[in-house]
Amino acid sequence: MxxxxxxxxxxxxxxxxxxxxxxxxxxxxxxxxxxxxxxxxxxxxxxxxxxxxxxxxxxxxxxxxxxxxxxxxxxxxxxxxxxxxxxxxxxxxxxxxxxxxxxxxxxxxxxxxxxxxxxxxxxxxxxxxxxxxxxxxxxxxxxxxxxxxxxxxxxxxxxxxxxQPSVTLADGSMHDPDAVVTRLATLSPDERAAFLAGLSPEVQRQLVIAAPETLGNLNGVPFAMRVEANEINIRNALTREKAKPVPDQARVGQLEAMLSPIPDPEATVSAAALGMVDRKFVMFSTEGNGRMIEMLGSMRSGVPGVGVYVPGTSTNLNSSGSNHVAAWNLADRTGGPIFLYMEGDFPQSLTSLSDGAPSPSFAAEMAPKLVEFGREVDREVSSHAPGTPVTYVGHSYGGSVVGSAEQLGLRADRILHASSAGTGVFEGGWNNPNPDVQRYSMTAPGDLIGVVQSYPDAGLSLPGLRLPGNPHASDVLGGDPDEVPGVIRLDTGYYGDSSSRAGEVVFGTDGHGKYWDDPGSTAFGNIVGVIAGTDVRAYVERGIETSWVDVGLGDNGNGGKEAFDAGRAATAQAVLDIENPYADPRVTDNPQLGARIEVR
Structure with a gap:
């Protein structure tokens, strides 16, 4: 009315x-x-x-x-x-x-x-x-x-x-909804999708009511059904958490936030329009550190691109707020749907060899799931936005997940390694079914991940000591996506005008991820450009120095020089008690932005 x-x-x-x-x-x-x-x-x-x-x-x-x-x-x-x-x-x-x-x-x-x-x-x-x-x-x-x-x-x-009333299937037969869901669970994703496509929206809704915990995470189930099921699952998880003798208040707050409306990233700017929408989750589980796949924006005809964003170390359900904001900004800037992919546990430590970022086990466990999820994304694209290119963006440890998934056959139109930990944890090269896939990478100068990328694949042998190689380095591709032939390296550039660091070069330890918090930065703009298929800035090697660190031309990609630069910074912190040796960077060489490259 x-x-x-x-x-x-x-x-x-x-x-x-x-x-x-x-x-x-x-x-x-x-x-x-x-x-x-x-x-x-x-x-x-x-x-x-x-x-x-x-x-x-x-x-x-x-x-x-x-x-x-x-x-x-x-x-x-x-x-x-x-x-x-x-x-x-x-x-x-x-x-x-x-x-x-x-x-x-x-x-x-x-x-x-x-x-x-x-x-x-x-x-x-x-x-x-x-x-x-x-x-x-x-x-x-x-x-x-x-x-x-x-x-x-x-x-x-x-x-x-x-x-629960019986539901009518495509052949006219009547069945109990729980029995139908039990049957669905035995089918392949393709068979499941074909079966559900023959049911009316009313029957699909009755199946969700009957078994949301099953349908919410089942491949082959349309994303609209999974979203509806997972809204129920999140509400049930919130009720269970609140009923515990000692509730996890961080988890309670996160679940409540997941059920709260957010500004619509697709809404046009208008003070009159609320532009508030429910959050949409095509996967949710409280297993491990909490898992989810959030969809921001919608799959529809005319979108310029679809993005899947895989974050990095320390990601978990309770502290996923910053990842959500970054994904929202990507959806807002690209005009297409973005999936925040967290279908597994991420390492919570940067240093632990057994269960931290050095361990390949998390990437090995998530990569096959990402391949399967990629097929579901392709299915949705085929149904709602035929021909739309799909991009996978892996940040930090997420880059290793994306690289590992490509080794296992992930199909993608574009791949972007953003401050990536490596090319993949399995043997062999990338195995993308798309022969025309475009691959991009970017790593900020002075980012410590550069030391990891350049670490010898075979490890180091020192007197009385044998150090293993980079676990995220493919034996064929090495560990540095920036150096792999055919990968186009992009410029991380500068922070945007609205940032507290407006105009400052993206550099050092903060250069590993702070650009994700700044949609106006060169680096974030490059992510948007790759997903939306517009244009990006090509890599420019710069000389950059602070009072304590001097990254010269030729340092990037040279493991020894990168380790020396990182060592100087660590010494300034440990010995001289310098809080941030990378602060106030000055560009000494090549301050200009990289040339524009059209994304195909």
Whole structure:
């Protein structure tokens, strides 16, 4: 419904907010009740026999049914809360614009038209009218979207009141949803995708309600279904965490953030438009340090490119906020969907040989999963944005994950190693099925990862000591993506104008990742250019010095010189107590940006 301004003035949206709270409270009460019932039966350890078995089966059925009802109640609560917040914001905006216009002598009509008796104020009247009608457009959009979603949810709730109804498959046969999901789990991803494509949206939704924990992470399931399932899974994880005797407050905060709306990276800049959207997760698990794949933006015809961003060491679910922001900025700047890929545990230490960044085990474990996920991305691209190029960006340890996945057959149109730990942990070269793949790399001068990249593949033999080689170095490609033939090296350049380091060269230890926090930096712009297929800046070798470090021409890519530069910095810190020996860098050679390169 598109209200008139007088109608909007009478709207009381508190009732919508109260409805959301009531639905959420009832969902929690239902969950607690069925859990208590299940625990009570489990506690009856001395009870045995047919009656106990029958009671157990019946209670298990009701627990399952209770969780299905709870999932729908939470969906209603979430949608009601979103529409309440959105409509309240839009209502406030429209009425403030109307009051401001009236206070300045403009006449505002019921439909948002604005006029003024003085002709010279027609331009200002047009601005007010545009703002008011944009706000009313947003209200109509929200009302239509959430009205449909709430009607669907209420319909689902009615349908499962007495138990989950059977669903109708493509051949007309009727089956229990849980049995259908059990069957789906036995199929290959391709078979699964073909099977689900033959089902109606209503049946797909019933399957999600029946088994969200299975469908949320199952390859072959359309991303829209996985997103819906994982919203339920995240809410369930939040409830379980809060119910613990000592909840992990960092995890609680992270899960709550994952369920909170965010600005839409695809929204046009307009004060009238809320541009708030739910976050979308095509994979979620609390296993290990917490795992997820977040999709920012949407897969649709006309997007310039699709990006998959694999972050590096110390990444985990609880502290993934900065990775989310970087992925959001990529989606905002490229205009296409970006996937933040965290389908596995990352090393949490920079130095531990057994379970830190030097260990290849994390990359070896994640690489096959990335290959499989790449097939799912290609499937979605084929369905929703045919022909759109897909780019994989690996930062730091994530570069080793991406390189290892390419060794195992990851298909990509473009690859970017950003401050990458290496080319891959397996033997042999890259094995991309796309013969026209474009590969790019960039590493900031003075970044300590350069020492790792240049470390001898075969290790070092010293008197009485044998040091192993770089575990992220392919025996064919070596450990430095910047030096691999065919890889185009890009310029990390300078920080952007809006940064606190505006105009400063990207350099040193901070040069390893700080550019990810600065969308205006040369390096971030290069990532955007590769994904969007526009243009990038070619590598320029610079001489850079500080009061304690002097990186000269020829140092980059020379392991001995890079290690010497790093040693001088470490000595300044340890012996002279210099907090940051890389601070206040001065470019002594080649300050110009690299030449522009068109991305094919």
């Amino acid at each position: 598109r209200p008139t301004i007088p109608q909007l003035e009478t709207w009381n949206l508190d009732a919508v907010h109260r409805a959301a709270e009531a639905a959420r409270a009832n969902a929690d009460l239902l969950s607690t009740s069925v859990d208590d019932c299940s625990r009570a039966l489990s506690a009856a350890e001395s009870w045995h026999g047919r009656t106990k078995d029958a009671a157990t089966r019946r209670i298990d059925e009701e627990v399952d049914h209770g969780y299905e009802v709870r999932a729908v109640l939470l969906r209603i609560a979430d949608d009601a809360a979103d529409v309440s917040q959105g409509l309240k914001h839009a209502k406030t905006y429209v009425l403030e614009q109307k009051n401001l216009a009236v206070s300045q002598g403009f006449t505002v009509s019921a439909d948002g038209g604005v006029s003024h008796p003085e002709p010279e104020k027609s331009g200002a009247a047009g601005v007010f009218q545009l703002n008011l009608r944009s706000g009313l457009d947003e209200i109509e959009r929200l009302d239509t979207l959430f009205g449909r979603r709430l009607r669907e949810a209420v319909g689902d709730l009615v349908a499962i009141r007495d138990g």
